[in-house]
């Protein structure tokens with residue numbers, strides 16, 4: 001007989017994740033608890049984030065989230081979905097630091113403010129608010145692997161966007177790789193949000209086979225080794241020169257600012273919820289898995305590439321200069 005949510009929380013004792021999925025998760029709860037000690041501990045911290053990466057994770061389909069947390073990992077801490085609150089919750093990560101626990105997987109969602117600790121704090125220890133940067137640094141020491149999930153944790157993302165006039169960022173938001181000195185155990189899983197398969201698949205790879213192969217931006221190659229453009233449903237239209245001139249029109253979305261050519265991501269094949277893609281839905285790719293997102297210099301997103309004749313003349317490589325000129329003449333790049 002399944003446990004009630006109340007019984008579940010009681011057994012969990014406030015130290016193990018109590019996700020709000022009573023109907024599916026609680027059925028496997030007893031068995032899962034017995035095996036919890038053998039499963040890999042996961043500590044999930046949320047820094048400057050919108051929680052969209054967590055929401056995306058909860059939508060994982062195969063395996064579903066109940067299977068992940070009852071059979072594969074022991075989600076010891078997740079500030080949004082865990083049942084425990086206050087000191088009982090904070091004790092989990094505080095003890096992990098103080099007792100020098102090791103071997104857990106640390107997952108960070110959101111960017112880290114560096115201008116002031118108080119811009120993002122988590123819990124109170126000895127009467128003082130603890131900055132998220134301190135938690136990340138302290139917990140990074142004992143972690144077997146660190147997953148920076150979402151573009152904010154991987155590259156800074158939206159919280160690190162610049163004020164156009166000054167180039168400044170109000171909180172000094174940084175990626176995990178910018179604050180943790182030993183980057184060898186960090187895996188970046190960017191995306192705004194990342195596809196749940198990328199997160200679950202990377203965790204499973206870590207558990208079963210160890211560190212996945214990474215690209216130069218520390219992204220797992222198994223998900224980020226091809227451009228959106230190469231796999232896009234509009235590629236045939238692009239090759240025929242059929243471009244949408246305004247939203248809703250059929251054709252390639254390049255002239256509306258699609259960044260698929262410069263973006264590595266397998267969404268055109270993997271699809272969101274197995275149903276549709278960013279380009280397929282007609283919005284184009286905003287390049288959310290790449291480091292320059294969302295600023296793209298001063299260009300921003302949903303802007304068609306422009307190049308003035310002066311800018312083109314400054315391109316040193318004559319072949320590239322000629323190619324850009326041809327694209328401009330053909331109206332593929334605006335003047």
Ligand code: SF4
Pocket residue numbers: 228229230232233234235236238251252253254258259260261279284285
């Ligand atoms: S919509 Fe974007 S990704 Fe698709 S073919 Fe056009 S430019 Fe490439």
Ligand code: SF4
Pocket residue numbers: 191192228263264265266267268278279284285286287288289290
């Ligand atoms: S297709 Fe583009 S916008 Fe969509 S998830 Fe991939 S990188 Fe982000």
